Amino acid sequence: MSRDAGSDTSAPMIRARSHPPASEELLQRLTAMIAPARIPGARVLGAATQSFALARGSSTFLAAGCDCVLFLITGAAKLVAHVPPDREQILSFHFPGDMVFLPHGGTHSLALTAISDCEVLGFETADLFSLATADAQLAMLLCQRAIGALGRCRDKAIALGRKTAPERVADFLLSMAPRIGVKDARAEMTLLLPMSRRDIADSLGLTIETVSRQFGAMRTAGVIETSGRSEVRILDWTDLQARAGKSFAADQFISQI
Amino acid sequence: MSRDAGSDTSAPMIRARSHPPASEELLQRLTAMIAPARIPGARVLGAATQSFALARGSSTFLAAGCDCVLFLITGAAKLVAHVPPDREQILSFHFPGDMVFLPHGGTHSLALTAISDCEVLGFETADLFSLATADAQLAMLLCQRAIGALGRCRDKAIALGRKTAPERVADFLLSMAPRIGVKDARAEMTLLLPMSRRDIADSLGLTIETVSRQFGAMRTAGVIETSGRSEVRILDWTDLQARAGKSFAADQFISQI
């Protein structure tokens, strides 16, 4: 439970410099990405927008009182909760197109930390809400995204509360596959994990060592193959699902046939 | 990890009978309860509303495909996720005034189960959304409630991932206090817990025995006092917060001075 508290201090939490007028290009990419439920007036949205560049390892410092919604445009990021004195729980990983809600008033101190260099669009929740009051479609978009985030958070709570270490690690790989997986020639899926073993451990409520041992076990069993620090290839999809506790994995099978 | 699977089967999950026209009275109470962000046209809402009576122990059976939002009018309920073969995780407890989002498409099977007899108003999410498209205030209400639920779910994930058994049990009492606590003559707070030890355990990702031991330890230490199965009196608020891991509990103290 002890952790080198100094390592984080060396990369101090900074409130990322904001470039008040969000670049036209970033707004374009935002609207393109959330197209399925298109935002009617990206121009209007533009006025309340601030763009952030978040360098690898740096965090948006979000103490109590800050209340905003972020859009991740490029890069990969983690939403981290700090538990005194030196524990931390990663609540979610985020990739381009994701919306991150950071409401004020939570009991814990949260920060969005860049795993790789990121571009982010940020809104004060109040600003976004006042826009949404006049724009039901924007309001619905926010609502759907929030409910989606709630669903994923519930899945995480279930895993943290009632799953074993092997199940959690298998779950993790399965949840990452559709987001960052690439199918190769032999139809095997390869993941290039942007996060460290520590990140994975902090996300699953485990230790680095336990995560490493589970990777080792699956490697030995021929379920996965790893090369370097970040590459994981899934060799036996069925076995992986069994390890995640998906009994019979009926749903997935049906859709694969 | 073994559990008497038969005990639940005897009280089968039923789709509660719906009384198509929601009673005027229940709608009145709903609008009264969510008054802070009042719904402009409760009459309109009424058309899409179904009222449920959920007897103690019975559940709304919500298999994949169902997608609805529930309002709890009276009683106490738990949102339960079932993890095959016989584990379960309680995601949240609910009390009158609460809104429960039950989106379709989650990976786990969820059910809202009544801890005591409940009255519930239910909406198909699609219906509610189509109403909200024409009504920004309703949309905002939904959005704020969803973000609120997300915040509480994150707190639960943090507790399940990174807190010890004593911390979780203390956390539980602290989280229940503002919702169901009653201050008595000596300004001590008394909780009448509607849920069993099993419910508490399933909510905290622990076993009944561990929860019971933690109650025992706090009783011995003079932090709490219990009488009967459900009554808990908080004697030492400061110590309880310390046990919950709220280091120094600075925020709370300041607001108490």
Place this chain on the structure above:
DNA sequence: CGCAGCATTGACCTTCCTCAATAAGAGTGG
């Protein structure tokens, strides 16, 4: 090529779970 950080592996220990027995509540019917 060498260094610093990260990942892996092993030995041991703590926490919490499991199994089992006992006790206390809360209904029920006499």
Place this chain on the structure above:
DNA sequence: CCACTCTTATTGAGGAAGGTCAATGCTGCG
């Protein structure tokens, strides 16, 4: 009102999963 019974809670002893500590091996970068 009390005895009876069923359920739920408490308490104890032992075991397993995962955490902690420590040593070694990669890997990617200057």
